[in-house]
Amino acid sequence: MGALLLADTLQAPTDIDWFALSPLLIMLGGAMTLLVAGALTPVWPKHAYALLSAAVAAASGVMGFIQWNRVGHEGPKTLVAEAMWLDRFGVWITIAVSAGVLLVSMTTDEYLRREGLEGPEVYALYHLAAIGAVVMGAANDLVVLFLGLEILSIALYVLAASHRRRIDSQEAGLKYFVLGAFSSAFLLYGIALVYGSTGSTNYTRIAARFDEIVEVVRSRESLALAGVALLLVGLAFKVAAAPFHFWAPDVYQGAPTPVSAFMASVGKVAAFAAMLRVFTEVLPVWRDDLRPAVWAIAVLTLVLGSVMAVVQTNVKRMLAFSSISHAGFILVGVEAALHSRGPGSEGVSSSLLYLMVYAVLVTGTFGVVTAVGRTGDASTDLAGFRGLARAKPALALGMTVLLLAQAGVPLTSGFVAKFAVIGAAVDEESYAIAIIAMVSAVIAAFLYLRIIVSMWIAEPEAGDDDREPVRVPLLLGVAVAASVAFTLAVGVYPDWLIDAAP
Numbered sequence: 032m033g034a035l036l037l038a039d040t041l042q043a044p045t046d047i048d049w050f051a052l053s054p055l056l057i058m059l060g061g062a063m064t065l066l067v068a069g070a071l072t073p074v075w076p077k078h079a080y081a082l083l084s085a086a087v088a089a090a091s092g093v094m095g096f097i098q099w100n101r102v103g104h105e106g107p108k109t110l111v112a113e114a115m116w117l118d119r120f121g122v123w124i125t126i127a128v129s130a131g132v133l134l135v136s137m138t139t140d141e142y143l144r145r146e147g148l149e150g151p152e153v154y155a156l157y158h159l160a161a162i163g164a165v166v167m168g169a170a171n172d173l174v175v176l177f178l179g180l181e182i183l184s185i186a187l188y189v190l191a192a193s194h195r196r197r198i199d200s201q202e203a204g205l206k207y208f209v210l211g212a213f214s215s216a217f218l219l220y221g222i223a224l225v226y227g228s229t230g231s232t233n234y235t236r237i238a239a240r241f242d243e244i245v246e247v248v249r250s251r252e253s254l255a256l257a258g259v260a261l262l263l264v265g266l267a268f269k270v271a272a273a274p275f276h277f278w279a280p281d282v283y284q285g286a287p288t289p290v291s292a293f294m295a296s297v298g299k300v301a302a303f304a305a306m307l308r309v310f311t312e313v314l315p316v317w318r319d320d321l322r323p324a325v326w327a328i329a330v331l332t333l334v335l336g337s338v339m340a341v342v343q344t345n346v347k348r349m350l351a352f353s354s355i356s357h358a359g360f361i362l363v364g365v366e367a368a369l370h371s372r373g374p375g376s377e378g379v380s381s382s383l384l385y386l387m388v389y390a391v392l393v394t395g396t397f398g399v400v401t402a403v404g405r406t407g408d409a410s411t412d413l414a415g416f417r418g419l420a421r422a423k424p425a426l427a428l429g430m431t432v433l434l435l436a437q438a439g440v441p442l443t444s445g446f447v448a449k450f451a452v453i454g455a456a457v458d459e460e461s462y463a464i465a466i467i468a469m470v471s472a473v474i475a476a477f478l479y480l481r482i483i484v485s486m487w488i489a490e491p492e493a494g495d496d497d498r499e500p501v502r503v504p505l506l507l508g509v510a511v512a513a514s515v516a517f518t519l520a521v522g523v524y525p526d527w528l529i530d531a532a533p
Contacts, residue, residue, distance in 0.1 A: 044112040051098060051110050051117045054091040054125050055162055058132075061087030062158035069151030081140035081506055084154035085133050088161075092129030098122045113233060115169045119533035123383055124168030124304045131296035131390045132161050137510035138398040139289040141502070145406055146194060146287075153193055157293060160186035164301030168308070173222045173232040176305055180218070180269070183301055184211050187294055191286040197407065203285030210268075210278040218265025224258030225313075234312045241316045259317050262309060263324060269302035272362060273332040276355045280339075283351035288404050288411070291347060292397030295354045296390040303361055303386055307379055311368055318369040325366045326464060333359030333471040340478040346400055347411045349478055353437060354393065356475050360452050361385050363468050367455035377458055381451035384532040388448040388521060392436055395514025398507055399430040405499045415498075419486040423501050426508075427486045429515045434479040436518045439472050444521035444528075451529065 049056070065083065069075070099122045107118030115121070136154060143149045159182065166179030188211065192204020226232050229240035241255065268275040283291045310321060336356030343349045361382050368378025403419060403426075404411045420427040436443035439450075449472060456465040521528050 044114075048110055048117070051101075053094045054098070054129070055165055057087060057091040057094060058158045058162050058165070061090075062155040062162075065151035065155040065158070069155075074149070075151075077144075078140055078506060080149070080151050080154050081136050084136035084139075084157060085506075087158060088129045088133035088136060091161075092126055092133065095122050095125040095129060098125070109171055110169075113235070114172050114175045115166070116171050117169070120304075120308070120379075120383070121165075121169035123387070123531075123533050124300060125165050127300045127387045127390050128161050128164045128168075128297050130387075131293065131300065131394055132157050134391065134394040134398070134510045134514060135289055135293045135296065137506040138292065138394070138401050140506045141504040142287065142289050142401050145502075146196075148194065153190065153290075156186045156190050156193075157297075160190070160293070161297060164297050164304075167301045168304035170305070170308065171234045173225065173234075173237070173309075173313070176309070177215075177219060177222060179301070180305065181215065183298065184215065187211075187290075187298060190290045190293065191282055193290065194287045197285075197287075199285035199408075200287060203282045206285075207278060207282045214265050214268035214275070217261050217268070221258045221261030221263075221265055224254055224261060228255035228258060234308070237313050238315060241314070256317070256320065259314055259321065260324075262314075263321065266302065266306045266309065267328055270299060270306060270358050270361070271355050272328050272358050273335045273355065276332070276335070276358075279355060280348050280351040283354070284345060284347045284411075288347065288397055288401040288408055291350075292394045292401075295350070295393040295397065299354065299358065299361075300386045300390050303358075303365075303382065306365060307368065307382055310365065311376075311379060322366060322369040325362060325369060326461075329359050329362035329366055329464060330467050331359075332356070332362060333468055337471040337475040337478075340475055341481070343478075345412050346403075346416065346482060347408075349482070350393070350396060350400070353475065353478060356471060357385075357389055357393075357437070359471065360449060360468060361389075363456050363461075363464055364452035366461060366464060367452070367459045370459040370461075377455040378452075380532040381448075381455040384451050384529060385448040387528070387532075388444040388518075391514050391517050392433055392445060395511050395518070396430065396433045396437065398511045398514065399426060399433070402426065402501055402503050402507055405501070410498065413481065413485045414492075416482060416485040417489045418491050419501065423503060426501070426503055426511070429511045430486065431483050432515050432518060433511075434482055436522070438476040438479045442519070442522040444518045444525075447521055447525040447529070 102119055102122060110117050139153060163179045163182030167176055170176040170179055188204055188208040191207050192201050194200035229237045231237055271279040332355060336352050336359055340349050340352035340356060364378045364382030364385060368376050400411060403415050436445035439445045453465045453468055
């Protein structure tokens, strides 16, 4: 009887635009093919798993470009009974996620074979996580957002602990799982309170109901405000914003290096996409309450990420705190977006531009760390990079370009991204946070210079010649070269990407 009653209550979508969902379906098909075919067939030829994973990511990206043109001609619309959006925002996130998966798949190939872990499982988890990331960026419902978040998070927990013979990897996965569960609880509790105060989980209906609550039903404002605060906490954890950042350095350091790249690129893109959607579409009426909190979190994130990064000696840990600092820069764009109601502001566009640029930058950077880390990720400290310019000058040059881009040096994509978010803050007269962001960029530059000095200038020491040589396999080299090419292309000719940002 209960099952029949539930069946009568549930209303399935009457019309589904499957073509609009094609990027998700391609990712799902790729993940299932890797898992099922990998389990039923002998070990595939060298590079086969990585190439299939990269091809699936490329196909989903191509479909993203097709959907981009479609939205340009037909305009945005909702999908699956208003559960998701097909718009420029969501398609931009799909393309960024696909690019991240493509590059990470190419850097993972040599790592898995070097560590004796070759198989299809890691690649399948990449695509499953990517599905969650795309859903988070396209969600039009808080329940759908939470489902996307859990799909992404569960895959990341497993990926962080996927190196079965390294205790650091197991520890990273456990820490991420325990702390991630807490953040998910905050987010879910916030969703429950928002639902309790509005009677809906749909973005559009929540925004309309919040207008009524604030203007008419003042007695229920406290319940709604508590839900907004919990949503902010849950999302701040996912983007590794201070003071909710404490999981990131340990997890990035302990996880397999390609997985660290995946978390820093795809994971951050998804989390910030969700934050931008929720703040600009669900909670615009609360922007005056959110803005001071976001301002404080952004400043703390900028300062803490930059200062803590320069005192580290492990490069993966350096890049983890660098990622926190970059999250602070994106939050500068988020704060600017909260000055105006609804999507389409300079703050949103600059944040999305930063996410696209950073996803490529950080993947290429971690790709070099993957090669230099050697077997067991045993050489990820600064000493491991000593003399890299003499042994692998092309790799050292690529790393230098990527590090300078992260520092925001002109003629690189990092400068374009930083200039965009700071410019958005200045346009909204948020001068203080813009100045703090620029000072933080100067502090963080010391971090990148330390790595560059170790590669190019540091004198060799006893035992350096006895280390395992650095190998640069073809796919990893192509991924790093593509990241460098994109970085320089956007730095020299930025208008095409700036104009495209939603």
